[in-house]
Amino acid sequence: MKLSAEQLGSFLSREENLKPVFFLSGEEPLQMMEAADAIRAAAHKFGYKEREILQVDTGFNWDSLTMSSCALSLFSERKILDLRLSNSKPGKAGSNALREYVSKLPDDKILLIQTDKLDYRTKNTAWVKALDSAGVMIQVWKLSPAQTLGWIAKRLRQNNFQPSQDAVRFLTERVEGNLLAAVQEINKLQLLYGTGNLALKQVQESVSDSSRFNIFDLSNAVMVGNTHRVQHILHSLQQEGVAIQLVLWTLSDLSRQLYDACFQLEQGVNQTRVMSKIPRPRQQSFQIALQRLRQSTDWQDILSRNAEIDRLSKGQSAEGNKGVGRIWAGLLELALLLSGVNIMST
CATH class of the missing domain: 3.40.50.300 (P-loop containing nucleotide triphosphate hydrolases)
Incomplete structure (x- = not known):
């Protein structure tokens, strides 16, 4: 059934x-x-x-x-x-x-x-x-942009908000399909405003009032290959107590998207068709990452690192419990690999 x-x-x-x-x-x-x-x-x-x-x-x-x-x-x-x-x-x-x-x-x-x-x-x-x-x-299934819009509107109403369409649209664009991040933002909106009508300005102020850096800044920094910014953002996220699973989800999702895109291009799929699956605000940065990673990328290493960090975060790794610091170090190595750094030489 x-x-x-x-x-x-x-x-x-x-x-x-x-x-x-x-x-x-x-x-x-x-x-x-x-x-x-x-x-x-x-x-x-x-x-x-x-x-x-x-x-x-x-x-x-x-x-x-x-x-x-x-x-x-x-x-x-x-x-x-x-x-x-x-x-x-x-x-x-x-x-x-x-x-x-x-x-x-x-x-x-x-x-x-x-x-x-x-x-x-x-x-x-x-x-x-x-x-x-x-x-x-x-x-x-992962939700389409239209489905994510509906999901966020429904979740806001379940939390006793009456959001404007502009507020829902802005939040949907901000989270870029990451429902964990959407829930985090909705919880923050509840702390700030309680319940009731929710306007675009309130959502914008909530987002701008968040940490100096967030997971979307991390994703963009990785895609454009700004390794100094990647390290700075990850350090800030760790200090601010951002959930490890949220950071891992961002890097894992980006890894899968880039791997799938590289594979499709290798199979002769038209690049315009490949890029059409990427949200428009991310396309320019995604294309930069794609050009960098299409050649000589060890995807098996990248994907296995994703899996190992996931096991470490759940205490199920063969390495045993190495502590939170080891997990954040693994996230940094993964982010730098995606940014174009040869980890073996660092």
Whole structure:
């Protein structure tokens, strides 16, 4: 059964809709996080009080899923098995384990699976089809500019604002598709103005009253290759206590966009078509980055650094817990790589 993220809230209001499997996939972190939170909250409401997290990384023993599905709770409580796939390809062992789980669904467990966006081939694999048939499959897409405009307007109204169209449009252009940043700005607007009518001037003043630098300044500095500014902005963001996940989302999203654009150009796609997918205010800076990175860029290194920083921020890296300082150092190295610096020579 397939649902959109928007349909999930009303669906979960009835206990009979609490299916044995919920499968979340996608690339937009806020919607993924909120969908998973909604499922866990509904499960808890209806008696699934315990939760076990299974993080699937290299070397994960899939037998642990089978053991967890059969294990009895010490307090006879029903349990959520929170399975987190580091990528959308679990391999042969994982595919078999997931199909086996579906064939013998436990009565006292809900399996919540979270993973990245599924490509076309993966969607048609036996394990994905088995999960879909056993429960609810929710694919979370990145929003288009028009959808982001509607999403921000709705979120403002949910927070008891009555925003003007100009206010919504300005905020939408400011966050450039980053819903985490949009929520951060809306929370700040609530602190400043409470509720009620929200005019363009109020949003502009809120944005200008924010930190000297923000994640959008960082993204632009990286694209134009201004390494001194990149270092200065990252230092300021760290001192101001900006959330690591917000900074990582910005750099990871930029990495994926640049990688996809370089790949398409290599495949002979017209540059005008490639650039049409980039918001107009960013196109000039994006083109500068594209010209710099098209040749001799080690994308495997860049993408693996993204993944490693993500694991470090969650305490799941093979390096162990290196502390917040190591995470910010990793973010700096990643930003400098995207800016055109050869890290090995620094």
